[in-house]
Amino acid sequence: MTTEPRTSIVWDYAPAPEATDHVRLRDRYGLFIDGASRDPAESRYEQTLNPATEQPIAEVAWAGPADVTRAIDSARAAQPKWAALPDRERAKYLFRIARLIQERARELAVVETMDGGKPLRESRDVDIPLAAAHFFHYAGWADKLRYGVNAREVAPLGVVGQIVPWNFPLLMAAWKLAPALACGNTAILKPAETTPLTALLLAEICQEAELPAGVVSILPGDGETGATLVRAPGIDKVAFTGSTAVGRDIQAALAGRPTSLTLELGGKSANIVFEDAALDQAVEGIVNGIFFNQGHVCCAGSRLLIQESIIETLIAKLWRRMGRLRVGDPLDKNTDVGAINSAEQLQRIETLVAAGEDEGAQRRTIACELPEHGYWFAPTLFTEVSPAHRIAVEEIFGPVVSVLSFRTQAEAIEKANNSRYGLAAGIWTDKGAKAFEVASALRAGVVWQNTYNHFDPTAAFGGYKESGFGREGGPAGLRPYLKIAR
Amino acid sequence: MSRRLAHVDRVGVEERAAQLGKRSIKTSAKQQGIRLAVSMVDLTTLEGADTPGKVRHLCAKAVCPAPTMPEIPSAAGVCVYSALVGVAHEALAGTGVKVASVAAGFPAGQVSLEAKLRDTEDAVAAGADEVDMVISREAFLAGDDARVQREVARIKDACGDAHLKVILETAELGSYDHVRHASMLAMEAGADFVKTSTGKASSGATPGVCLVMLEAIRDYAEVTGRIVGFKAAGGVSTSKAALHRLVLVKETLGDEWLTPERIRIGASSLLNDLLLQYAKTETGRYGRAEDFSKE
């Protein structure tokens, strides 16, 4: 492992902490069932921690089997009336939610950062605005469903169970709830174990929007809560975003049952840089692709495929650029890379990185001062990586990028496709025809050309192969939530 | 022979430049940044109505921008038309503030090479420490890179010991690919500084343009070992904009580059906004135009 000392700073940015005094969090949050906050049947409460400080933020109820049943019953009871509302009325509820998210944006961004560890700049500029935009977009589909799916008659599926991960807590909740509700379903959302807070604030927003009771339930808990939810008899459809391992379990659990399923799972996406790429912008795209959100991104560009003719130049530029990444307090507005979400995740990253070194890859980690408390991993680059190395095959879900070289376009495509995953890919070239040709050949659900990690509510997102099935975003995101009659 | 343009992706450039504009510069960093920016200002007046009296006032302001705030340094230089170089030279003698002359057919560059050389020689003879020339856009847009470079080299010769800043007039070049290409041409032909604009065109030192030029400077320094400086001119009229440019320098080239030896900002109204913002960091009050003398 090599590190390089930083040059002595002549002009540094002073600490720029985001104010948190305007945020009003309760000490304790209940479950959100039937339009109100409820005590869990078994009185189980757990603390949710700030991963940057390891300090508890609030106590949150965890749902047990009885709570899941209660939520499903209320969702089932509310569903026919919700679906029977005139479409434009249903739309207006969702528009209200979108506007409320915008009004409470700063508070939501701060809480998202505190609960999950991502830099405030990202929760403020990406997560929260996109969450509002998703609700806004799907609000507009609610009364246009037959245009969206080209059918004369559509009907909702009923009650949907939705499980979201800890990497984009509020945004993933929006990706799930907005289309489900627009289509006339009612939904039970289980936020991730380590990041329940913004979902609970979203519950408050649902109340402020006067959303009818039972249309949305929020059930924090752990993996068991989720397992109970997806297997429950009253669920018509399951939507899951998370690891491939758990996705596999869910798919197996639903075998033989009519429950509709969509999965958005892991990835080991290839970011491919050709010799005729705009190199400086490619470097930005690489950095954005793997260090955005500490690499806690299912579609992260974690395999960097560089054409051999430019590999030395590009790695030199990339390494120098990595040295400018600011790692630290997520609430500091100048932080680029925040905290790792949990001790468990940090352990997983460290294990895989150690494996990388053991297998003979060359590791470089940027030199930076890491805070004493909290979970941190400094951005890391691996070169001399073989395609068979664990760090080239397994999803690390951290700020670690593995470099592989290629000589020809055909080889790049082959290497990129040679993975059980197929979520995303990046292509960097100045030649449009090449970009489109490579894009056509890649077995990946999202292909970014000369950019990376761009998301929009109108653009469908989802994976091939073991990265899952089903799409979220755009009109394609409506289909999983509808029965198309004719 | 057709030229090979560099590949620069506009969307990527503008995203990166904009993102760096979100750096939050507070308290001590803001104060330090403002002082740095002041030290990099080339206080400029390029009007038909300029007179010796006006230039003398400007020089006094450049030497001591804010008598009530002694920690504010002198500006880097004063930038005037060649006819007024003598006045500025006399006014700035012994102060360390440089005299920069726009010359060589500024701003349009549509005069003969002989006239450009004569103008340059006159400016240098009158005491200019630095000469700001414009590249021939006419040659550049016709694809005649060799002529663009020849002119730069000849004017560099005519400068003698004076430093040459080469203005690209980025608003007229067409795209970021062209901006990078022109930067390279100028540096290879001997420029001591590359400068974005004359301040007379529709746009100047936008964040995207600055980023592209700073990257070109960085790459050129890497390959040749020669350091060419950067001057942002046009459109940098607020402290926020100035600090944004400093962030671009810092994060593209590194802290060692944050010095008036390598970075300049061509400005007129910027200086007072820097002083106002500095005063706010001390007093906590939002200021007004009258708080500082205009000249």
Add this chain to the structure above:
Amino acid sequence: MSRLAVRKTYKLWIGGAFVRSESGRHDHAVQADGAQVNIPRASRKDVRDAVAAARKAQGPWAARTAYNRGQILYRAAEALESRTDQLAAVSDRGQVQDAVDVLVHYAGWTDKLHAVLGGVNPVAAPFLSFSVPEPTGVVGVVAPDGPALLGLVAELAPALAAGNTVVAILSEPHPLAGLDLAEVLGVSDIPGGVVNLLSGRRSELAPALGAHRDLNAIVDVSGDSELAAELDRLAAETIKRARHGAAVTGYDTAIADALERLDGLSELKTAWHPIGA
């Protein structure tokens, strides 16, 4: 002694400003409380100014993201909703609520039009070929006599949603709703010049609008068949897109032909790019 009210001066809305007619002429209208008021009687020159303003505003309006246009239309709905009482006084409550809902409906169309009208074309050659709808440009609207508010909004909203800017001739017998709508839109985020509203004599203004060579499309909901024929003849001079429609009766009829309205004010651009290094 009871308090004397400060009466409203009704004005045209052109280029984001409230102006009197350049002709200085006026007409009469009657408020709900029976009071007679003066309204501007717009002239051909006002039409000319309005088209110029709409043209100037069209590029920037179309350049905004679809999401942003949707947000602006939604905010116009918010602005109208919060002024329901004021507008109800010159039309009726149900109509105002329907108009709000129509604005909301089209706010939700801005970022969906491309998916519905456009797409990727599976051409039989190695090309990526795609078609995208773009706004036709400046749209003239001849509003119906009634329902004065809903009939106007039913044509404004789709034009704006598709990225066009509008010059509208208000209902001649019931102009107050449209003039009050101008005030409502003036406080929303709709940029100046995107909507321009003119009160006056339809027989004078509509042909002036329809003859303007810088208009891209004319939407006539007047129900006047002679006017319709004249507008069609004028449209032929510069191949304007012309549509004639029946006045709407409520929310359902207002949005029933949404796609037809949007499509009629869009141009489909098809592009091709080779796939192949």
